[in-house]
Amino acid sequence: QVQLVESGGDLVQPGGSLRLSCAASGSIFSIYAMHWYRQASGKQREWVATVTKGGITVYADSAKGRFTISRDNAKNTVYLQMNALKPEDTAVYYCNMLTHWGKGTLVTVSS
Secondary structure, three states: OOOEEEEOOOEEOOOOOEEEEEEEOOOOHHHOOEEEEEEOOOOOOEEEEEEOOOOOEEEOOOOOOOEEEEEEOOOOEEEEEEOOOOHHHOEEEEEEEOOEEOOOEEEEEOO
16 A cells, blocks of 8 residues: 655745655555646646656646756655745645555745
């Protein structure tokens, strides 16, 4: 059984930074791509970034140049470093692997 637990969400001012973490249980973490999604209030969940098992990264246009996804297979953890945050980045951020989702962590960008 795979469990994903996100952490690191917080209230931050525009222009600030946060690092989200997603810790995965189980022994299959290193063989699958990991993804970050987000869902703002009243909107559909949207994909943010992906890191493959080999470390290749792909980003949504909204995240390019500001966000960095990475993974530490030894720690079964995937990260999302978010810089230059904007109010429109406010959302619950979820990590995903295959059909498994965490419960999310809330990021609020506001002055």
